[in-house]
Amino acid sequence: MLRDDIRPTEFTLSCILSSLSLLPVERGxxxxxxxxxxxxxxDAIVASTLVEMYFKFGLxxxxxxxxxKMVQRDLISWNTMIMGLADNGRVVETLxxxxxxxxxxxxxxQITLVGVLLACQYGGLVExxxxxxxxxxxxxxxxxxxEHYSRIIELLCQDGRPYEAxxxxxxxxxEPDSSILESVLCACAILGDFRLxxxxxxxxVELEPQSSLSxxxxxWMYEMRGQWGDVVRVKKTMEGKRVKKVIGCSLIGIRNTVYSFEANQLQHHGGRDIYFVLRLLNWEMEDEIDFCL
Structure with a gap:
């Protein structure tokens, strides 16, 4: 487009900015x-997308x-600001x-209040x-x-109040979805309420038969109570239903490469890839410090 001397529009730039979250910040x-x-x-659209991009980079x-600096702020701009601050743990600034x-x-x-409730959740502001x-x-x-119900329920569970949840x-x-039930289940397990x-x-299990969490x-709760027969029964049920553990994954973007890591990779594989990326991050920070000096 630029080679053909075609001027990008606000929609073109907005689309490009929205796609940069996993790429190095230099591209942004x-x-x-x-x-x-x-x-x-x-421009309100472009400025809002820039705000969103920098929030995704953590800047x-x-x-x-x-x-x-925005002259005109529509609700999209305000929601982008509130959600970005909340996602980055800036509780006071969000409120x-x-x-x-x-x-x-x-x-x-609705989006505004999702961001506000998310900030309250991060800050533990239950009341x-x-x-x-x-x-x-x-x-x-x-x-x-x-989504609003989910934020409140998760917050109550984090505060050790699963009965209210x-x-x-x-x-x-x-109808509660799996994420809501998982929050309540974890809170009950922490409190040791075996019956609930x-x-x-x-x-x-009825909602998500292939979910391993339940x-x-x-x-784990059977094991804590010494009910070893029930532990074996649950594990056999998992094997019979071919339930697989869901492995979490994290992504880190450094310059022109995106690195992916699975949960427990450090314990299972000695963490060589992780230590390699940590060295890259260290070099990156040293370069930034030298540049600032």
Missing amino acids: TLVHALVIKSGLEL VDFAVEIFN DTFRELLEKGPLPD DALAIFSEMESSYGIKPSK VDIVEAMCY ATRIAKSL YLILA
Whole structure:
């Protein structure tokens, strides 16, 4: 496009910026420079996408600076800011931005409140989250979605209050999905409530028969109680249903390469690849320090 002397539009640049999250940050800054050269840095769509990109890179200060320079801020801009701050663990800044939105911006929507509840979840602000959740319809005219229920339930479970979480699960107008049941199940296991954990695990097995979590927690709780026969029975059930453990995966982008790591790779394989990437990260940081000096 550039070779053919075709000027990129705001939609072209927005699409390019949205696709850069797994690539090195240098690629993002190059596109940012192209945005400035094209005179589109104040465009609401492009600016919001730039804010989102820098949040994905973890460069919160750059994202905030761009947001503060925006002349026009629509709800998408505000939601991008609130979700980005929440995803990066900036709890206080998220709530401050939400209050600013209520004073200056348009009315919040479902996405706005998902970001606010997510910030409360990261900050352990249970009572604040419950207050916002309880007044969603009365104050903002927003009916809680399954995502809002999920945030509140996970927060209660993290706070060691699975019984209140179960009450909300039973009262909500949606069928609970596996992530909600998994949160309640883990909280019950931590508290040692074997009866409730068994009940939730059975519901989870019916919903996700190939999920390994319910079987593993049941086996662990049976083991803690010394019920070895039940441990064997659960493991045989897993083998009979061919339930496989879900292995988590993390991605790290360094310059022009994206590295992938599976859970327990450090223990199982000596972590050679992980230590290699850590050395690369160390060299990268040393280069940045030398550049700043």
